[in-house]
Amino acid sequence: MYSASLVALLCLASAIQGLDLRSSEEQPCFDIPKPKSPILEMDWLFSVKPIYYPLMNTIDLYHASVDLLQKNARDVSTSSVYYDACLTWEMFSNGTIFSKGFNGLQREYISKAVEDNPDAFTMEPVDGEKDVYSGTAYTTLTDNKTFFVQAGCLPSGQMAWGVGTTTPTLPEETKKKIIEHVISLGFKKDDITELKYDTCKDIKV
Numbered sequence: 329m330y331s332a333s334l335v336a337l338l339c340l341a342s343a344i345q346g347l348d349l350r351s352s353e354e355q356p357c358f359d360i361p362k363p364k365s366p367i368l369e370m371d372w373l374f375s376v377k378p379i380y381y382p383l384m385n386t387i388d389l390y391h392a393s394v395d396l397l398q399k400n401a402r403d404v405s406t407s408s409v410y411y412d413a414c415l416t417w418e419m420f421s422n423g424t425i426f427s428k429g430f431n432g433l434q435r436e437y438i439s440k441a442v443e444d445n446p447d448a449f450t451m452e453p454v455d456g457e458k459d460v461y462s463g464t465a466y467t468t469l470t471d472n473k474t475f476f477v478q479a480g481c482l483p484s485g486q487m488a489w490g491v492g493t494t495t496p497t498l499p500e501e502t503k504k505k506i507i508e509h510v511i512s513l514g515f516k517k518d519d520i521t522e523l524k525y526d527t528c529k530d531i532k533v
């Protein structure tokens with residue numbers, strides 16, 4: 329569920345304990361069909377700075393957060409993810425990807441295009457543990473203007489997805505379209521979650 333009240337409830341329920349990556353698991357990796365022609369305009373993608381990340385499945389948010397923090401999941405509270413992560417991304421044409429958040433943290437990843445699919449790339453952190461947030465990501469939907477949806481398989485064998493956007497919040501219509509899309513791919517409605525930027529210091533919502 330993606331309602332704000334449910335997010336608040338979840339925060340209350342687990343604010344005192346660390347993140348449970350196991351409980352965020354959605355389902356084992358499945359194949360993403362390859363599009364007949366490229367769907368993502370790369371020049372546009374590399375021009376978006378920063379890329380906001382307002383909608384995803386829970387496992388993607390948890391893994392991206394834990395990897396940026398470089399902590400044990402059990403030492404990260406759910407409320408800190410929802411209120412302090414303020415996660416944004418930067419993607420460069422040379423393959424470098426930065427994730428940024430938690431008041432000034434940054435983590436660097438390197439991505440490589442997948443040969444037979446222009447909408448897919450592999451990515452992994454340039455240093456440290458590679459098994460938390462890495463893998464192959466596929467762009468599955470975009471308007472080449474305001475958002476793109478990427479789905480992929482985490483090293484834990486679990487399927488993840490997330491949405492990159494030009495603005496911290498998504499218009500309701502776009503959100504609805506994206507949710508219909510990820511459900512059509514096989515993702516579950518109950519595992520959809522949202523990252524809000526209202527409490528982020530340097531971001532105007």
Ligand SMILES: *[C@@H]1O[C@H](CO)[C@@H](O)[C@H](O)[C@H]1NC(C)=O
Binds near residue numbers: 365366367370471472
């Ligand atoms: C986005 O850009 C790609 C690559 O140029 C193009 O093939 C695709 O049709 C575009 N999609 C939309 C919705 O504009």
Ligand SMILES: *[C@@H]1O[C@H](CO)[C@@H](O)[C@H](O)[C@H]1NC(C)=O
Binds near residue numbers: 422424
């Ligand atoms: C790619 O470009 C970015 C931005 O200029 C830079 O920070 C990064 O170090 C570059 N990466 C590589 C692998 O050269």
